[in-house]
Amino acid sequence: MSEASAPHAADRRELTAAQRNAVAELLRVSPVADELGHRFVRAGHELHLVGGSVRDALLGRLGDDLDFCTDAHPDETLRIIKGWAESIWETGREFGTIGAQRDGLRLEITTFRAESYDQVTRNPVVEYGTNLDEDLKRRDFTINAMAVSLPDHRFTDPHGGLDDLSAKVIRTPGTPRESFGDDPLRMLRAARFAAQLRFAVHPDVHTAMSRMAADLDRITAERIRDEFTKLLCGDDPITGLRLLVDTGLAERFLPELTGLKLEIDEHAQHKDVYEHTLTVVENAVSYEEEGCDFILRMAALMHDVGKPATKAAAPDGRVSFHHHEVVGARLTKARMKALRYPKDVTAQVTALVALHLRFYGYGRGEWTDSAVRRYVADAGELLPRLHKLTRSDCTTRNRRKAAQLAADYDALEDRIARIAAEEDLARVRPDLDGNAIMELLGVPPGPVVGRAWKHLKEQRLEHGPLDRDAAEAELLRWARAEGLIA
Template identity: 55%
Template sequence: MTDPSARPAGPDTPAHPDTAARLEIARTRAATMFRALPEEIHDLGRRFEDAGFELALVGGPVRDAVLGRSSADLDFTTSARPDDTEAILRTWTRDGAIWDMGRQFGTLGGVRDGVKVEITTYRTETYDPTSRKPQVAFGDTLIGDLSRRDFTVNAMAVRIPSLDLVDPFDGLADLAAGVLRTPVAPEQSFDDDPLRMMRAVRFVSQLGFALHPATAAAVEALADRITIVSAERVREELVRLICGQHPRRGLELMVDLGLAAHMLPELPAMQLELDEHHRHKDVYQHSLTVLDQAIDLESEPGSGGPCESPDLVLRLAALLHDIGKPATRRFEEGGTVTFRFHETVGAKMAARRLKALTFDKDTTKKVARLVELHLRFHGYADAPWTDSAVRRYVTDAGDLLERLHRLTRADVTTRNRRKARHLARAYDELEQRIADLAEQEEIGKIRPDLDGNRIMELLGIGPGREVGEAYKHLLELRMEHGPLGPERAEQELRAWWEARGAADRL
């Protein structure tokens, strides 16, 4: 367990010795970004100002501007009530292109010349302890609205059109220091909305930040509150975390602070005690290392290559590939530790957990299949396969073959360099054989030499179980011998049919 007090501190004890310089850079960068806002935004601000209302850019777009990142989302908050906001938006959009995104919560949207905005009336919130859904009431001040937000780095605003930065909770300093703090007491913030605890570890993954000690301690104390959050919302945050730039950091915090025990308990369960002779690896740390290595093997974003980053299916499979080891660990005579069939058990466990987290069926099926197949290659490393075995490997992987390639390579974490080189050479050879067979046989689209219609025609039968059995027999022959050609395939089919009939007569 990591001591929260050992984590990087907040702006009063900066995480970086050059925080002051970073803060000045952040201020300069933010001012430049805000001045570069589209003219449509400045015009919108003037319209609110002329009508006697305040308007401010708020939250993520402000944070991203300070970090030097552009943001597609333009979220605003205002002192105007929804009816007044709608009236101003109708004059701003010119053609009335506005939409109601939740008038009861004070949110409306509009677009003008491709510039989309979402505007929400200042709000205050109170929470029922049994639910994370707030009772929303409209507020009167920008500071009050900012105080209800999750973290100080998201509790900054820029008044429009004056471009004055409003930062009542020192979010700019926290951004420069790389620290996550809550605007109010973290115990209050997380007790009000437990999902913020998942957002905290997610921001660690996405931004590479550290949690302020008080923030970390509050997560640890209130971790069980995450159970009142819907599985769908937890899944959304988990996906963002795993697809972040530093997923390992976020996952380790989830485990260290107790969150994972309530929503992904299989992860901390992999922290097996090592046997006294250290004959097996730390499964938990091994899995995190495999995740890191799988990410390194992803194609560059936007490249169009296989497993383009971030590849959620590959990352989930890497994280969960050894999920079945705790359930299958056995201590044999002589101190040997085994995990027989952990890939099969793990595939079922992964499917159950992803289903519980409401992942879609396609993602769940793909991750479970990769977990099931992740050990298949190791037989090849011991003794080269026949062409038939290579064909089966490709066919079993199907459209997951590229991900299986990367998962298999990432699963090599041995410190024995000789062994690592041997495994790498063996997999290089396997991939080359797959490529050679693919060129000869279209290995990725293996089908029997005869289709179902031809099988029925030759055997004089109609649709039914026997057609499926004949198809399966021809597929096995295709796997074993490669393309047979129509003439030989027909001979083999008739021979199989006759033998089947003879067996039935016995």
């Protein structure tokens, strides 16, 4: 070692000692873990804080969920914590996991595992292990393969996880090929941790992800969905998304994202739609007020996926993507359905994709108050997100154009606020309700009432609020035109 590098090495050793002391201190001020450790030791068993809990403790971000492993089997774990835990659940028992709660902390205690996959089916074959080293070796990444024993606080790091944590690198305990062959979802987890922790994947890991991307097809849509959601909600989703595309993983479950690399954005010829989309996602993150807004981020990611199917070149060489928002909404709905997202989440993201172009053209002065009302009514509860998405979609490098778009949207928001102050735009409804319609027309509940209600709503959007007499006169005029009354 050279003299120049010696101080750096000394700093590294001091950092390691500080990190280890941080874990011990976190455990000291959280007596629940030590109490649990004492109970297991008295029963003749081991207990270790493991995985993400140790990683997060070292990073200074330990939350209320703690993960433990033990040589005790589930039945024995239940006997040890009975009467001590405030609540117990056994939903993960078939995988050797018992859950418990104590003093506001959620604890998951899992028997040492030596699970393996047959590399054909999607589910692991669970076998109980016999020691801590064997359990740590089977874990996905070195940064998740560290343990702190309880109650003595002994630190175990057989695969160099602490060094990788300091270097901010994602590496597997064994070879990446073996690790990903056992569980292909780990490839997606690598991208997720890159997004959450702002870490880089080791070159060997990147190579294996690229070569084994097709193995992701063995994994259920639900598991892929959960990992992808965590990735998109990471502190740095752009890094994770780039990794998915560069390794070919995105092609396995979100091919629309990869497809964007082929299309040129008509708003900014200096970059393709893929780069534009990543910038829109980044912009959307900056507009979040508190925590991750998955619906906004997903809409930003999908807003232009309809462009490849709608690309057209004019004789003068200009490229257009007419109605790409309509096609994009359809593709978004189908993709989110395939990934098993809840219907309400899918509907909201799809609506935002469909609406994201509505604003363009406002600056030409063509919008009436009626158009503004329809904009608000169509967005409904999504209006605040639509505001953010539309602003995020402005990625032009032309400062004058960017300033004009921002000013136009400021003007639209001011106009919405003015009209809202005069009318209840948050709940645009007909000026007569169903009961009033039935009474005035003398009809029972049924399709006629629905048609009348829809007509009056259109009048409300077009002309604003009507007083009672004007609303009744309009209803009677419509009914005569429909041949419902003489």
